Amino acid sequence: MARRTILVTGATDGIGLALVRRLAGRHDVIATGRREPGKVRDLFPESVHYVRADQSDPKAAAQALGRGLLEHNVTKLDHVVLNAATGHASVPQDETPDTLRDTLDVNLAGTLAMAHILYSWLRRGNGQLTLIGSTARKGAPQFACYAASKAGLHGLARALEEEWRGTVRVVILHPGPTMTGMQEKVGLKLGWAHKWFIRPDDMAAMIEAAIRAGKTPRTLSFVQYLSGAAVLGRTIR
Numbered sequence: 001m002a003r004r005t006i007l008v009t010g011a012t013d014g015i016g017l018a019l020v021r022r023l024a025g026r027h028d029v030i031a032t033g034r035r036e037p038g039k040v041r042d043l044f045p046e047s048v049h050y051v052r053a054d055q056s057d058p059k060a061a062a063q064a065l066g067r068g069l070l071e072h073n074v075t076k077l078d079h080v081v082l083n084a085a086t087g088h089a090s091v092p093q094d095e096t097p098d099t100l101r102d103t104l105d106v107n108l109a110g111t112l113a114m115a116h117i118l119y120s121w122l123r124r125g126n127g128q129l130t131l132i133g134s135t136a137r138k139g140a141p142q143f144a145c146y147a148a149s150k151a152g153l154h155g156l157a158r159a160l161e162e163e164w165r166g167t168v169r170v171v172i173l174h175p176g177p178t179m180t181g182m183q184e185k186v187g188l189k190l191g192w193a194h195k196w197f198i199r200p201d202d203m204a205a206m207i208e209a210a211i212r213a214g215k216t217p218r219t220l221s222f223v224q225y226l227s228g229a230a231v232l233g234r235t236i237r
C-alpha cells in the first residue's frame, strides 16, 4: 500500500485525534487545530506535523494553513479530512444570531476557506477531499445552529463535487453520535446515554474505510457500525 500525505483538521481531540493516531504510522500526516503548538506536542506521534489554524477566523485560518504547508515543504496532498467543528447546545429561545454566526464560522465558512486554500495541493495530488458532516443535519433538538451548519456543509459538498469533478474528488460523511468530549464542550449533559455512543477509535476506522470506498454521501451511524464490523480496519489505498 502506497504511503499517502493526509491532512486532518480538528485533530486535537475526539474523532480527528483518533484518525491522526490511526493513520500516522502508515502515512505522512499533517494535523491542524486551534490550540497553540506547545500544547499539542504530546498528543501526536513525532512524525505528525502540526499547523495551528483557528477556524473561528476562517480567512486567517486558511492563510495560516497555507503558510504552514509551505514551511513543512508539503507540495501535494492525497487526502484531506475537514473535521473541525464546534456548536452550542441550547433551547431555541437562547439561540441568537451570535451563536449561529460562531457555529457557521467554524463549521461552514471555516471549512469552505480550508477547502479553497487546499484545492491546489489536492489537485497536484489528484486527491480526495472528505468533509465530516453529521446525522444532525436533518435537524436535532437543542442543536438548531449546529444542524444548520451541517446541512449547509452537505450542500457545500454536493456543489464542490460538481465544480471540482475531474480534478479533486469530494466526499461527505455523516457520523452519528460518537463518544467524544464534543457534547460536554457545547454544553449538553448526556448522562448514561453517552455509553451507547460509538467510540472515537471505531468511528475513525469507519471513516478510513468510507474514505477508501469513496461513496458520497454516506452515513456512519450505529447501524453501519453493527453491520459493518467487516469494514473496520481497512486502510486508505
Ligand SMILES: NC(=O)c1ccc[n+]([C@@H]2O[C@H](COP(=O)([O-])OP(=O)(O)OC[C@H]3O[C@@H](n4cnc5c(N)ncnc54)[C@H](OP(=O)(O)O)[C@@H]3O)[C@@H](O)[C@H]2O)c1
Pocket: 009, 010, 011, 012, 013, 014, 015, 016, 032, 033, 034, 035, 053, 054, 055, 056, 082, 083, 084, 085, 086, 106, 132, 133, 134, 135, 136, 174, 175, 176, 177, 178, 179, 180, 181, 182, 183, 185
Ligand atoms: N461526537 C459526535 O457525536 C459527532 C456526531 C456527528 C458528527 N460529529 C462531527 O465529527 C467531527 C469531530 O467531532 P468530535 O466529536 O471529535 O468533537 P471534538 O472532540 O470536540 O473535536 C473537534 C475538534 O475540532 C476542533 N475545533 C473546535 N473549534 C475549532 C476552531 N475554532 N478552529 C479549529 N479547530 C476547532 C477541536 O479543538 P479543541 O481540541 O481545541 O476543542 C477538536 O480538535 C465534527 O465535525 C463533528 O461535527 C460528531
